[in-house]
Amino acid sequence: MADPGLAWTTAVVAFVAAVPLWRYTTHAITIAHEGGHAMFGSLTGLFVKRITVKPGGAGGTSFRQEKWGFFQTLAAGLAGYLGPSIFGLAGAWMLVHDISPRSILLMTLVLMAMLLVMVRNFFGFIAVPLTGLLVWTVAMRADENVQLVFTYIWVWFLLMGGTRQIPELYSNWKAGGEADTGHLSKATGLSSAFFVALFWAGSMAALVYGGVLLLRNPL
Numbered sequence: 001m002a003d004p005g006l007a008w009t010t011a012v013v014a015f016v017a018a019v020p021l022w023r024y025t026t027h028a029i030t031i032a033h034e035g036g037h038a039m040f041g042s043l044t045g046l047f048v049k050r051i052t053v054k055p056g057g058a059g060g061t062s063f064r065q066e067k068w069g070f071f072q073t074l075a076a077g078l079a080g081y082l083g084p085s086i087f088g089l090a091g092a093w094m095l096v097h098d099i100s101p102r103s104i105l106l107m108t109l110v111l112m113a114m115l116l117v118m119v120r121n122f123f124g125f126i127a128v129p130l131t132g133l134l135v136w137t138v139a140m141r142a143d144e145n146v147q148l149v150f151t152y153i154w155v156w157f158l159l160m161g162g163t164r165q166i167p168e169l170y171s172n173w174k175a176g177g178e179a180d181t182g183h184l185s186k187a188t189g190l191s192s193a194f195f196v197a198l199f200w201a202g203s204m205a206a207l208v209y210g211g212v213l214l215l216r217n218p219l
Helices: 005-018 022-043 070-081 083-096 101-118 122-141 144-164 166-174 179-188 192-216
Strands: 048-053 059-063
Touching (some): 005 022, 005 144, 022 048, 022 070, 022 083, 022 101, 022 122, 022 144, 048 122, 059 070, 070 179, 070 192, 083 101, 083 192, 144 166, 166 179, 166 192, 179 192
Antiparallel strands (some): 048 059
């Protein structure tokens, strides 16, 4: 069984990556954000046309269909800003249910490989493989203890990064240039402000619940 201090220590490391170093790590959250759009859109029958990951943390996912059903819009739209939190929460659940850290990292690699096939811009072709290379190196070359520590940091980072992107969402929304909330508002008739609040509440809930799982259930 791992020392309970591992969860606390890796949480601090992830916080540093997600807050002070956000300028350098934001692309990993963008990858999870766009991956969320692509995964849940595909699960509802949409076909991904292209994914972009841009400098500064921006990105985009477009689908081949011009007309979407209500549930397709809801699933694909919500899964962007909630994507990092969903993946982080899934990782936390797997960690505390005895799924090996290496298996979690390999699943991460599979998802990144699927996303890379759909990337259509130069920076994305750099950011996604470099992030995947880091995960692959730990999964395939590091010993079990390093894999455990890295997976804890990775899961914490996804959970914290899911909340860290919300201030940027709010700034874009205030400036009138936020696409996700606009699409969801148009499809549902609800205010775009509602979805800003929903993304904030959802990401915070995932961080709290995922954090409780990791802190109260050390491996």
